[in-house]
Amino acid sequence: MDKVNMEHMLAIEEPFLKVPLEQLKRSARQIQKLVEREMAAVSSELSEALKNQYRLAPEELQKTVDGLIERLQVLKRKLEDANQEEAQLIQRSKRRAIELQELKGFETTAHPLFQQWCRRRLDRVLVDYMLRNGNMRTAQMLVEESQLEHFADTSLFSLVMAIEAELKESHSCRGALEWCAENRSALRKIQSSLEFELRLQEFIEMARAHNRAGAIAYAKKHMVSWSDTQLPRIERAMTLLAFPPTTLCPPYRAMFDQARWQTLSDSFRTVIFQLYNLPAQPLLHLLLQTGLSALKTPACVSEEPSEHNRNCPVCQTETLGKLARDLPLSHHVNSNLVCRITGEKMDEDNPPMRLPNGYVYSQSALSDMAAKLDGKIKCQRTGQVFKLSEATKLFIS
Numbered sequence: 054m055d056k057v058n059m060e061h062m063l064a065i066e067e068p069f070l071k072v073p074l075e076q077l078k079r080s081a082r083q084i085q086k087l088v089e090r091e092m093a094a095v096s097s098e099l100s101e102a103l104k105n106q107y108r109l110a111p112e113e114l115q116k117t118v119d120g121l122i123e124r125l126q127v128l129k130r131k132l133e134d135a136n137q138e139e140a141q142l143i144q145r146s147k148r149r150a151i152e153l154q155e156l157k158g159f160e161t162t163a164h165p166l167f168q169q170w171c172r173r174r175l176d177r178v179l180v181d182y183m184l185r186n187g188n189m190r191t192a193q194m195l196v197e198e199s200q201l202e203h204f205a206d207t208s209l210f211s212l213v214m215a216i217e218a219e220l221k222e223s224h225s226c227r228g229a230l231e232w233c234a235e236n237r238s239a240l241r242k243i244q245s246s247l248e249f250e251l252r253l254q255e256f257i258e259m260a261r262a263h264n265r266a267g268a269i270a271y272a273k274k275h276m277v278s279w280s281d282t283q284l285p286r287i288e289r290a291m292t293l294l295a296f297p298p299t300t301l302c303p304p305y306r307a308m309f310d311q312a313r314w315q316t317l318s319d320s321f322r323t324v325i326f327q328l329y330n331l332p333a334q335p336l337l338h339l340l341l342q343t344g345l346s347a348l349k350t351p352a353c354v355s356e357e358p359s360e361h362n363r364n365c366p367v368c369q370t371e372t373l374g375k376l377a378r379d380l381p382l383s384h385h386v387n388s389n390l391v392c393r394i395t396g397e398k399m400d401e402d403n404p405p406m407r408l409p410n411g412y413v414y415s416q417s418a419l420s421d422m423a424a425k426l427d428g429k430i431k432c433q434r435t436g437q438v439f440k441l442s443e444a445t446k447l448f449i450s
């Protein structure tokens with residue numbers, strides 16, 4: 054029985070805990086800003102009214118006070134909503150911490166509750182995979198079936214999908230720019246140029262529409278502030294105005310290229326994942342790679358397809374093998390003999406059989422072949438044909 058290795062189990066769980074905490078942090082910061090802005094506006098309006106209280110007609114004063122009350126009521130409603138959202142996020146963080154805490158109670162991997170825990174983890178890893186790929190409805194079905202409401206970051210991924218669709222399909226930067234404005238200080242901290250790229254795209258669209266005056270005004274308003282780090286690109290953007298959208302001149306053709314929308318969408322995903330501490334790859338890939346790296350042998354990467362074992366996932370070059378491409382070869386302390394024809398392990402029950410030409414196959418493969426070929430067997434590597442009785446049994450010591 055294997056012991057549960059807490060350290061290994063927790064190594065991949067960081068994003069699971071961090072996402073709701075990051076959301077909480079962001080929400081608290083936004084609320085703080087909102088309160089500061091509203092209170093400053095209210096107090097300045099109030100002091101203005103007090104200054105003029107003897108000059109203003111009572112009705113006018115009344116109107117100002119009513120306006121202030123209404124403003125504060127809107128603020129109150131927003132705070133109540135935020136309070137509710139934060140309570141949900143706290144609950145979510147708590148449930149996730151409890152889920153990981155449970156691992157402590159399992160002494161060995163044979164514990165039935167450990168198996169259940171792993172099943173739940175598999176489900177949440179699958180939900181993460183589906184959410185990343187935009188399969189929102191299927192993800193939601195699994196969330197409901199497995200009661201994973203507190204473990205799925207549905208709202209975050211819905212936001213990612215909505216903004217990506219706006220960029221790729223509607224060719225609009227509106228949502229992405231709003232998101233940048235809400236997260237400006239965090240973006241500055243990681244020195245992200247995403248907002249500049251979006252501004253540049255809006256500028257390019259004006260150039261495409263031959264709106265040169267509009268583009269210049271836009272650049273003055275939104276791009277000049279980036280001149281510390283982006284000056285050469287701002288200059289190139291200005292030169293773009295001299296070229297038609299059909300230009301073949303390489304740097305300007307690249308700027309007019311519609312493929313920039315896909316690049317923007319990819320950059321947005323990279324940045325938002327970075328801010329929420331989400332790995333670029335789905336957890337499912339990381340877990341599969343851990344398993345695949347234990348199976349990868351030199352034969353798996355051989356250019357010769359006949360070296361591949363059909364029962365080995367790493368040898369499936371079009372599917373799981375792709376995930377294993379950059380993984381190192383595994384270190385095997387004990388060797389296993391595997392039949393090249395059937396992919397089965399060769400042992401005392403299915404011993405290796407040596408043909409007169411020196412090649413070795415499993416007994417079961419050779420007997421199956423002999424049954425079909427009238428007692429004959431054919432070497433898969435050389436094509437030579439022998440009688441089954443010519444094969445000799447080898448002993449593994």
Ligand SMILES: [Zn+2]
Pocket residue numbers: 348349350352353361362365366367368
């Ligand atoms: Zn293989």
